[in-house]
Amino acid sequence: MYISTPVKTYLCLFLGIIFLGNMNASAAKPILYDLKCEHLTNPIGTDVLIPRFSWKINSSDNGVMQTAYEIRVSSEIGKLKNADVWKSGKVTTDASIFVPYNGNALQAKNRYYWQVRVWDNKGNVSDWSEAQFWEMGLLKRENWKAKWIQQAEEKTVQSAPSPLFRKTFEVGKTIKKARLYITSHGLYEAYINGERLGDAHFTPGWTSYHKRLQYQIYDVSEQVKKGNNAIGVMLGDGWFSGNLMGGHHFYGKDLALLAQLEITYTDGSQLIVSTDDTWKNTTNGPIRTSDLYNGETYDANMELHNWATPEFADANWKPARSNASLGFDHLVTSPAPPVLAHERLKPIKIFTTPKGEKVIDFGQNLVGWIDFKTSAKAGDSLVFYHAEVLDKQGNFYTNNLRSAKQRLVYKFKGDKSESYHPHFSFQGFRYVKVEGAKENIDLTNIEAVVLHTAMPQTGHFETSDTLINQLQHNILWGQKGNFLDVPTDCPQRDERLGWTGDAQAFFNTAAFNMDVSGFFAKWMVDVKLDQFDNGAIPHVVPYYWRDKQGGSAGWADVATIIPWNFYQLYGDKRILEDQYESMAKWVKFMADNSTKDLWNKGFHFGDWLFYTPADDVDGRAAVTDKYLIAQAFFGHSVQLMINAASILGKDADVKKYEDLLQKVKTAFVNEYVTESGRLVSGTQTAYVLALQFDMLPEELRPQAAQRLADNINSYQQHLTTGFLGTPYLCHVLSRFGHEDLAYALLMQKTYPSWLYPVSKGATTIWERWDGIKQDGSFQNEHMNSFNHYAYGAIGEWMYQQIGGIQPSVNAPGYKEFIIAPKPGGGLTFANTAFESAYGKIVSNWKIDAGKMTLEVHVPSNTTAKIQFPEGATEVKDATGNTVSETQLSVNSGKYSYTFNLAQ
Incomplete structure (x- = not known):
């Protein structure tokens, strides 16, 4: 067929345009990663009859949103193309987390393979993802x-x-x-x-x-x-x-x-x-004793x-x-990942104490066990004791372990090389004392193995201040050490229990640092199952005390706080569905134990381990009325019931709880607020809880926030809060315009403060503000853990206010989020990243000569609002264009802005 030259030219141009267009579409093709089924990657064993699928999208394009997906499921990997079990077809939606299986009933013991592909708003379609699988358990x-x-x-x-x-x-x-x-x-x-x-x-x-x-x-x-x-x-x-x-x-x-x-x-x-x-x-094997607190005795001569x-x-x-x-x-089956061995740490030194003891220093307070490889004569023994700290004189210190021995005994059989680590015991330690054939251990043949539930690290936080960076390090390692199958209070003494108050206080920080979705999905089932018939939640879960002890404000509120926060941070609506009845039972317990809507009965821990001056001659100890605390948490839990009922479409319950909340707040004001707006307990914790939970009429809140600030300043800018007030302290200050004071508390280096333990060489968070006193002596040995994560709850404020990464209440799971860093405290930069359910969020800023640069990464299939610091001027984007708005709404992509800061 003859084609004229002009026609040939236009045809070539046309085909070239199509080809280039296809190349561009291919180059920007979305890539799927981090695929999960019910919070887990390729789980072997689930009894969830309608499992849900999640995936993340990566694209080199900006402004990418998913417009549709298609899932296919097969009984064998080779049959995925035919999808012999289920094929969703193309489903028009931007949903990419917790997408439910909708095929025929799943069969016990079967393995199922699945893939997904997506379409985006740029006209691209991804390749099918790598094949994933899940396997059903024994369902009957x-x-x-x-x-x-x-x-x-x-x-x-x-x-x-x-x-x-x-x-x-x-x-x-x-x-x-x-x-x-x-x-x-x-x-x-x-x-x-x-x-x-x-x-x-x-x-x-x-x-x-x-x-x-x-x-x-x-x-x-x-x-x-x-x-x-x-x-x-x-x-x-x-x-x-x-x-x-x-x-x-x-x-x-x-x-x-x-x-x-x-x-x-x-x-x-x-x-x-x-x-x-x-x-x-037989019982004639080598493990002669094993105990979680006391350790293990292993006789290699009895190995079979x-x-x-x-x-x-x-x-x-x-x-x-x-x-x-x-x-x-x-x-x-378990919805949680298992406990695995993670880092292996070499000793930083081996030394002899003033008492003549041989001690190994691993340089980090950790949870796990030692692993050694050496030799000795048959019948010789190595005995290892574990401790967190040395005393004032530099000697090995174990008094704070109470009755826990944390001792390992290994008896040699006389081989050329023998190796060992415990099997059914873990220890909390930085230091290890060696007795027996101690000359056989040196820097080359022993390691510390770190154990914790397998939770991928999702957060990164780094600033220009080395002490703040060490604080973040300590928070993260406190989480590692205490998230060993259940969220324990401490990992070393004769306790190691799932204290509910600690867990709820730290949950939001934990979810920044690591993916704790499967971990808490598992534990919250036990919270529900262990709930007493009257609705009270035990102090510890799993519950083991023979008499019923529970119902303490701030501890039992774990029943409402974690399910709601879990939903907000992970976007998993099912946890609200599963826990709703338990949440309602807990609120009913508080109502049943109230008189005219005032909860002033029962035992409460109160603001546990709040600051008390050593010489409290003027009676200034920060004692907060325990029933004031209880009423505040009562109101908070009722509010969370309103939130959950709204999400689940329980309109009648919304009305019921809204009515109850008004009564609870009225009772709070009548009982604990004077006519002038002063709280009857004038402590930091009292004002923090009243403001955090909106227990005060709106017109009284600014003056209450000022009273909080005045109290802090009266302590020379030191905190006095305990376990219940500390998590919210800086949040309240930031919310009510006292950002500088929040920074002053964070940067405070003298006792009581977050950085005081850092200045004392801490590598994890302490149970007490002064676990080691200023003169080098110790706090009460009966309650003085050096790995106790509760006060690490400041981490959430650090991520949200310094880093500026904040979830949106309107779109859970970071489908929408806010980037609003608030620089202060003399910091010149902060690099913050968080791997959300949709992908990696980045907020990095630095300040040089009064000019601030902000870099933001927004994952595909999400949107963000960027809020510049108050007083920012001459805002320009990466192309040099002037930005007139103080708040921007942006789609996915990478953004950079520079601006002047208010002096």
């Missing part, structure tokens, strides 16, 4: 074929040797897949053919064992082989049977094991190897070589004892 009682088994002889002592269980079996066909479903009363480590399964520690985890017990699922397709095989399991006392605050056997005396190995052959047939009385048992292999001779082992009375109805 009848899916369990195993029997509970226990050691051959009942336990007769409190801390007995760890029992071992084993079973041999033969595989006669080619294996398609193999799964082990396993749990225990106590802690377990499982092996197949001598290989330890998985990298998780302290399984099955700590829950309210009487009400639910987690089980794990292991893909053991590679470990099981054709021919002879063996499975072995070692148990430890753990939380179930071990020492809790000086008591033993709260959940039960005898350890037990439940395991079900299901092997599917390529021909479709199955072999099931389950725990029953054909299993063998290859005990979990088919070749091992177990003729001397006794038959295990099956126990039909142990139930199955409360078995569940």
Whole structure:
């Protein structure tokens, strides 16, 4: 066919435009990453019948919003293209978190594969994401074929040797897949053919064992082989049977094991190897004692070589004892990631104390255990003691551990090289004292292994001030040390319990630092299950005290505070649905214990560990009326009920709680506010809570904020708050125009302050403002933890006010957010980043000669409002254009602004 030259020219131009357009579209094609199913990546084992999918979008373009998605699910990875289980089709929406599965009913034990692709508002469509999967658990009682088994002889002592269980079996066909479903009363480590399964520690985890017990699922397709095989399991006392605050056997005396190995052959047939009385048992293994507080004694001379292999001779082992009375109805999978080993720290020095003790310094207060490799004569022992601090004279100090021994004993068998770390015990420590064959340990052959729940770090915060950076370091390490399966108060002394007040106070800071969604989704179920019939929430969860102790203001309010904050920060509406009844029961408890809407009954911890001068000669101790605190939290929890009911569409409840809130606030004013607007408790905490929770009429709030500021200044710009007032202190000051005073408190270096422990060499957050006093002596040894995260709640203010990253109440999960840094305190720069549910948010600023530069990154599929500091002038964007607005609404992308600061 003949085409004229002009036509050829135009045709080439036209095709070229199309080609370039396609190239541009391809270059800006959105990329999907960080795909999750129910807060987890590729979870093996869930009993959520309608799982939800989440993904993040990365694009080189600015202003990118998702306009549609398509999800496909298959029974095999090779069938994803055909989506033989479910295909959503193209769904027009910008939703990219917690998108529910909407196919046929999911089947127990099946693995499902899924992919997603998205369309954006630029006309681009992403590639299909990398294939992900999730696997269903044993959804019904009848899916369990195993029997509970226990050691051959009942336990007769409190801390007995760890029992071992084993079973041999033969595989006669080619294996398609193999799964082990396993749990225990106590802690377990499982092996197949001598290989330890998985990298998780302290399984099955700590829950309210009487009400639910987690089980794990292991893909053991590679470990099981054709021919002879063996499975072995070692148990430890753990939380179930071990020492809790000086008591033993709260959940039960005898350890037990439940395991079900299901092997599917390529021909479709199955072999099931389950725990029953054909299993063998012994207590003659090397772990002679194990205790969470007291440590572990390990005798290498009693190691049973290859005990979990088919070749091992177990003729001397006794038959295990099956126990039909142990139930199955409360078995569940876990929504939380496991406890894993993370950093490994080398010692920074080994030295001899004035008392002549050999001590190892790891340079960081941490939670985990030691791991060493050395040799000695058979029968020699190494004994390790763990401590957080040295005393004034430089000696090893353990008085604050109370009855917890934190001791490891290792007895050598005489091999050329022997290695060891504990199995069923963890320690809180920076320093380790070595006794026995101590000359065998040096800087090269021992390490500290850091243990905590696997929570990816999501926050980064750095400033021009090295002390503030160390404070952030301490906050993060306090979180690592105390987020070991449950949010403990402290990780070293004879306590280590899930104190509810600490957890609620720190939750928002925790969610900046790390992804704690799965961690708290798991723990909040136990909060709900352990709630007393009258609606009170226990002081600690999981609850273990034999008498009912709970209902304390600020502690029990964990029932309302965390679910609402969780929803705000992660955008997960389901937690409100799951926890709503528990939230309502807690509010009802407060109402039931009120007289004319005034909650002035019951026990309360109050503003725990508030500042008290050592020589309180003028009676200025910052004692806040505990019932004033209770009424303030009453109002706050009712407000959160209004919020939750509104989100869930419970209109009648909204009206009910709005009426109740008005009555609660009126009762607060009538009881605790004078005619002139002064609070009857004139403390910092009293004013902070009244202002934070809007308990005062609006016209009285400015003068109340001024009284708060006056109080702080009367203490020479020092705080006096305890566990309940501290989290909100700087927030209230910022809200009511006292930003400079908030900075003054943060930057204060003398006691009491956040930086005082830093000046004393702290590497984690202390329980007390003066855990180490100014003269080097210690606070009360009965309550003086040096790893206690509650006061680290200042981290939220640092991220939000210094860094400027703030969530929007109108679009949870950072779908919309605010960037509003407020420089101060002499800082010349702050670099802040946060990996939200939608992607990485960045707010970096620096000041040079009165000019401030602000750089902002907004993830795809989100929008942000940028608020410049008050008094900013001559604002220009990256292209040099003048910006006249003091607040900008921006879409995704990277932005840079420069402006002059008010002098």
